Amino acid sequence: MSSAKLESDVRGHYGPYGGRFVPEALTAALDELDAAFRAALVDPAFGAELDRLQRTYTxxxxxxxxxxxxxxxxxxxxxxxxxxxxxxxxxSHKINNVLGQALLTVRMGKKRVIAETGAGQHGVASATAAALMGLDCTVYMGEEDTRRQALNVVRMQLLGATVVPVTAGARTLKDAINEAMRDWVTTVDETHYILGTVTGPSPFPEMVRHFxxxxxxxxxxxxxxxxxxxxxxxxxxxxxxxxxxxxxxxxxxxxxxxxxxxxxxxxxxxxxxxxxxxxxxxxxxxxxxxxxxxxxxxxxxxxxxxxxxxxxxxxxxxxxxxxxxxxxxxxxxxxxxxxxxxxxxxxxxxxxxxxxxxxxxxxxxxxxxxxxxxxxxxxxxxxxxxxxxxxxxxxxxxxxxxxxxxxxx
Amino acid sequence: MTTLAQAFATARDEGRAALIGYLPAGFPTVRDSARLMRAMVEEGVDIVEVGLPYSDPLMDGPVIQAAANQALEAGTTPRDVIAIAGEVAQTGAPAVVMSYWNPIERYGVDAFARELAAAGGSGVITPDLTPEESGDWTAATSAHDVDRIFLVAPSSTDERIGRVAAECSGFVYAASTMGVTGARTSVSNSAATLVARVRAATDLPVAVGLGVSTGDQAAEIAQYADGVIVGSAFIRLILEAASVDEAEQAVRALARELAEGVRRRSP
CATH class of the missing domain: 3.40.50.1100 (Rossmann fold)
Structure with a gap:
């Protein structure tokens, strides 16, 4: 195998990449998430519950x-x-990550989740997990994508989620992430942001990869x-x-x-x-x-x-x-x-x-x-x-x- | 050229808080933004925050997003931002650039600090850069004598406030509330608590931003903070104005109201 070190360091760096470039207001929430994730990793009860959901639900x-x-x-x-x-x-594969993060949300005592979505698959998975675990759910989706993926918008709504079309910028996934970040920085006490992919500030890349x-x-x-x-x-x-x-x-x-x-x-x-x-x-x-x-x-x-x-x-x-x-x-x-x-x-x-x-x-x-x-x-x-x-x-x-x-x- | 330290010291000697006004460079156009910033200074703004318009301003509400988009559509570049900061500095008021991190990294961390200093700019506020990621930036700003301003928030632990404040120079930017930029009807009382916590960690001046739009709010914050930062309220006036002349009159009127606010004596 390659001799390069592929694991991230303690602050979520992969070589020069990764890290955390976020408003200071989010630092506390990212630290809390990081701690909750690491505690869950070594908690057999968390692993068992995730495994049960993967087998019997996914x-x-x-x-x-x-x-x-x-x-x-x-x-x-x-x-x-x-x-x-x-x-x-x-x-899609999105449910794998969402179930893990939704369980973490419950562990952190938060009652609301937000998510961004492009194709709508992550939004649907988030709305699904929120319904399953009794969480409020708001999904940000670029307006252009709400048109391209109209079926998924309806699925999210049927599952009880609020879908917010984002009209800023190019009205696609990038802009939906901006808007979700803005929501999160405002509501972070009661809200977890279920980021749908291996991007974003540490610990998201490592955590999503894990799930x-x-x-x-x-x-x-x-x-x-x-x-x-x-x-x-x-x-x-x-x-x-x-x-x-x-x-x-x-x-x-x-x-x-x-x-x-x-x-x-x-x-x-x-x-x-x-x-x-x-x-x-x-x-x-x-x-x-x-x-x-x-x-x-x-x-x-x-x-x-x-x-x-x-x-x-x-x-x-x-x-x-x-x-x-x-x-x-x-x-x-x-x-x-x-x-x-x-x-x-x-x-x-x-x-x-x-x-x-x-x-x-x-x-x-x-x-x-x-x-x-x-x-x-x-x-x-x-x-x-x-x-x-x-x-x-x-x-x-x-x-x-x-x-x-x-x-x- | 006035430094940030001198501007805060002058205000303190006058028994008041400093007034800091924010506008994105290039909004509504490159030329007019410099004119509006000069007008702010003439009506009592002590320090000008010159925004570097960025495509993905995730700490900004709809008003600043709209202004940044307009500035980008007008073709504003970081070079223009540095030039405008230089023009503002010629009025005698310190100019600090407010920029998300990627444009600075792309420009070249050392080049940005060096060219800003050469133009007469005093410092840089970086809303999405925390001390953990700022190694190169610390070196560049120290080498070129540019003040380095990071943010603290109500959610910051005391330990983090200490760490962030230790990396700052010029002043510490205290975000009054959990949220994005934009005028609010009341400024959260978490701001006073936060300022007190920052004071316990540093002797640097502490300026409060996010949500301030009126003279009364400025007066309230001036009771406990060294600086009051106003951005979206100015921008909204410019967005609503029918012409640049009208925008300038509105900006002048608000700057006067805020300047009176930071000078108001305790009740």
């Missing part, structure tokens, strides 16, 4: 599916194994049981990067397993309309952490673009920044068209409609498989299901029998 362990036709027809004959986070309750690491630990065990060996590569999409950190963490010590993160190339990195932080960004500070950020020459954040709301974010988790710089993981952009081809391919060969986010990982696996050949084995984190993306896909593929009024444009 439906873990999620299966590992041999995607035989997809591998043969689209990935150069490589064996492709799908880690089926799409089969979790609420439809998502169940994906990687299960996947490693399952692939060994199924095939008797480790995969050649693990592929995941990377927006903020929580599903990728989750699956990577199971294989990070296995130096022979290549870790691949696929970020959103949008219209193409060369067009400037993308969300490829590694291919098109530079180190900087955004939303409380130092990491790779899409920014202009003056340090102003540049709006990102992707067909996938969940990857449409100008920053990335600081641990990914460190994995990138140390070379332990590789990152590459996948543009909208390539992702949608992979989306269609999986639908037609496996009978699985993936989230458009996850389709970026599938597109990456198609590239890797063609490069590595038929003896290769690739584990793909299928982080979410595509029900929420049906309207976007219908427009993309010119399927004209969709009720346009139902999705607002």
């Amino acid at each position: 439906g873990r362990p999620s299966p590992l599916t041999d995607a035989i036709r997809f591998g043969q027809e689209h990935c150069g004959g490589a064996r492709v194994l799908l880690k089926r986070e799409d089969l979790n309750h609420t439809g 998502q690491s169940v994906i990687g630990h299960e996947a490693r065990e399952q692939v060994l049981e199924l095939t008797g060996r480790l995969p050649d590569a693990v592929a995941a999409c990377v927006g903020g990067g929580s599903n990728a950190m989750g699956i990577f963490s199971g294989f990070i010590d296995d130096g022979e397993v290549a870790l691949w993160g696929f970020e959103a190339g949008g219209d193409g990195v060369e067009t400037g309309r993308h969300a490829a932080r590694f291919a098109g960004g530079a180190p900087g500070v955004l939303h409380g952490a130092r990491t790779y950020v899409m920014q202009d020459e003056w340090g102003q954040t540049v709006p990102s673009h992707s067909i996938s709301a969940g990857l449409d974010y100008p920053g990335v988790g600081p641990e990914h920044a460190w994995l990138h710089d140390t070379g332990r993981a590789h990152y590459s952009p996948v543009n909208d068209a390539e992702a949608m081809s992979a989306f269609e391919a999986l639908c037609r060969t496996e009978g699985i409609i993936p989230a458009i986010e996850s389709a970026h990982a599938l597109a990456g696996a198609m590239r890797l498989g063609r490069e590595l050949g038929p003896d290769a084995m690739i584990v793909v984190n299928l982080s979410g299901r595509g029900d929420k993306d049906v309207a976007t896909a219908a427009r993309w593929f010119d399927l004209d029998d969709v009720d346009e009024s139902a999705e607002g444009r």
Whole structure:
């Protein structure tokens, strides 16, 4: 394995990345959260309750599916194994993190949770956990995303959450995080902010990675049981990067397993309309952490673009920044068209409609498989299901029998 | 050139608090922002806080967000901010830049401190930088003799207040309340408690910000703090004005009201 130190230091730094760049008013809450998280880690009762919820509520362990036709027809004959986070309750990996943080909220004696959401999957998971545990829930969502993901807005409302459309800035995930931070700094005594990905100030990157690491630990065990060996590569999409950190963490010590993160190339990195932080960004500070950020020459954040709301974010988790710089993981952009081809391919060969986010990982696996050949084995984190993306896909593929009024444009 | 220490000392000698006025540089335009800041000083603002407009101001409410957006759309850059701070300093009032961290890091930590000092700026307030992350900044500001102002909040423990205050120079910025910037009808009484806690930790002046908009509020805070910071209330007047002339008249009137407030004797 790489000799670089991959664990964070006591203040949440990964090499030069991570840390805490927040208003002083939030320091006390982050310290409280950090203490609650560390106490929970060594409390067997916390672990047992989370494990019970994962088994009986989420439906873990999620299966590992041999995607035989997809591998043969689209990935150069490589064996492709799908880690089926799409089969979790609420439809994505987001529930793994949310259940952990909601249990922490209860332990801290707080009665209200807030969350940001891009694609709506984290918002739905947060609304779900809040309903389950009797917490008030407010979800901030960019107005643009409320249109792209109208179905998820209704799901959150059905679950009893208040959805606040954010009209500032580009009206997407970045702006929803700003607004959630503003709420939190005002209400921090009674409110926990369930940040949905491995970004933000310490301890969020480490904590969210921990709650998502169940994906990687299960996947490693399952692939060994199924095939008797480790995969050649693990592929995941990377927006903020929580599903990728989750699956990577199971294989990070296995130096022979290549870790691949696929970020959103949008219209193409060369067009400037993308969300490829590694291919098109530079180190900087955004939303409380130092990491790779899409920014202009003056340090102003540049709006990102992707067909996938969940990857449409100008920053990335600081641990990914460190994995990138140390070379332990590789990152590459996948543009909208390539992702949608992979989306269609999986639908037609496996009978699985993936989230458009996850389709970026599938597109990456198609590239890797063609490069590595038929003896290769690739584990793909299928982080979410595509029900929420049906309207976007219908427009993309010119399927004209969709009720346009139902999705607002 | 007046330093922050001198400005606070002058106010103290006059038996009053210092008045600190905030405007984003480049709002409503680069040229007009300097004009409005000069008008503030002419009506009794002692120290000008020159905001560096940033795309993601997560400690700011809707009023400052709107002003920052307007300044960014007008093409304002950190170079303009430094130039405007220099112009303000020529009036005799110290200019401190208020900036989120990323634009400073992108500019170059040492270059920012050096160029600001060369232009005549006195200090920098960094609302999202805490002492834990400020190693390079401490070195750069010390090397170029720029005051370094961090924030404390009602939620800060005494231990943290001590740590933050030890890293500050010029003054300590006490956030009056838990929340974002913006005018409030009353300023939380947690501010007085916080100021007392800061005084126990440092001899530096303590200025109170967040939510102050009227002469009466300024007078109340001046009873216990060394400085009173007003931002959103000025900006709202400018946003509502039909012309820059009208904005200037409104800014002057509010500055006069606040300057009277910080001079009001105890009841």
